[in-house]
Amino acid sequence: MLISHIYEMLDSISPFSLQEAWDNSGLNIGNMHQEVESIHLALELDMKIARDLPPRALIITHHPLIFAPLKAINTASYPAKLIEILLQKQCALIAMHTNFDTTHLNAHFTREILGFANAQAQGIAQMCEIEPTPISALAMRCKNALKLEHIRYTRLDSRQKELEIHRVYVVCGSGASYAREILTPNSCLITGDVKYHDAMCAQCVDVGFIDVEHYASEREFAKILKSILQIKHLNATIAPNFSPFSYV
Template identity: 30%
Template structure:
């Protein structure tokens, strides 16, 4: 199957036009005409994931985060991104990213399901046409009331995480939650509006977190990778359904941050 046929199927469900304006999803390296027998999935193109794709003899690499965000004036071995682009080309691996189009059309609902949220709403609407609304993040009711500490353990268990950072009194009772995977501090105003009692996200800086707590929102920082690596296994199942004739392999989950 050719790359363009695979992209057509992906984009029927996750249209590129749903992505944020600043984003850069889609085919970033390679040819639409390349024949694909094997796809390799990862969250990012790193030296480790790229080497794994090469060893897997993949024809197409798909990641959540784009390797290239802005214009590049040169591709050289002196630049780490340039080296990765060159390696993709050297090994005849086309490369495709599905970032905020997937965040909006897939990850938001997926992450809410991980938290078992009910009575769900969209945290920040990015697209609206008639009765159809799409957007970033979700908010809703937790499966049962629990303390913040219990909620942290619940999130840790549901996302299979080594640790979760907690901002707020561990004994605070919470029954509603909001979640935005990746880096979600820009959605804090939307969280306040949703009246969620705890916000699950990643990349929360100190001042944003303590300011949120001062405004009545507990914060569970589950990490950027920790909230988004679920993309890999989810998309593996999606692709196996969409294109069963193509083999799909994923990068093993390896959390980049460790406590010592």
């Protein structure tokens, strides 16, 4: 299989032109004329997956392996350590990140996992109007849907009363940076990686955050893409990822 043929097919599913300006979706490792013998899918490349890949494999990840320009290739550091393994095995890596968020992942997570069936796309986010609901009830809904032991959310508004939510926005991964452009009073954003100051600012303007963890919001990436590739008559193997965090 030629990388160029697979790339064109992926681009038809989720155009790489839809990625955010800061993103680096597309071919991160390899070249378009390269032949590969197998396809593997993962949320992201880690050391175990890199070591387990067979030679001349293509791995399609959600997270790009390379974001910022590399000033040096120090193979004792990230991401060069992983790049070295791929190159030694003649493996290639294609990332489908914010383009896939826009076309597939955010909608799947919002509608199929969280159950907001009437959600509509609003830029990269999904938006759903709901009956006025305490944010604690929405947080519990997310906790149960994702089978999480703990969940963080901003419960209080500027008057120190519980937020009542009329509109829900969802951005998988780390979406807090979108809050200012999409949130209005009595709305909340379900996302991951919410910072302390994000939460404090939200409380001041009567909007909320429900932090469902970065990994939990994106862990179905490989499953979604595998089902799409099957329709295209391409077999792919899912390489399991796990959250790097443990709790005490």
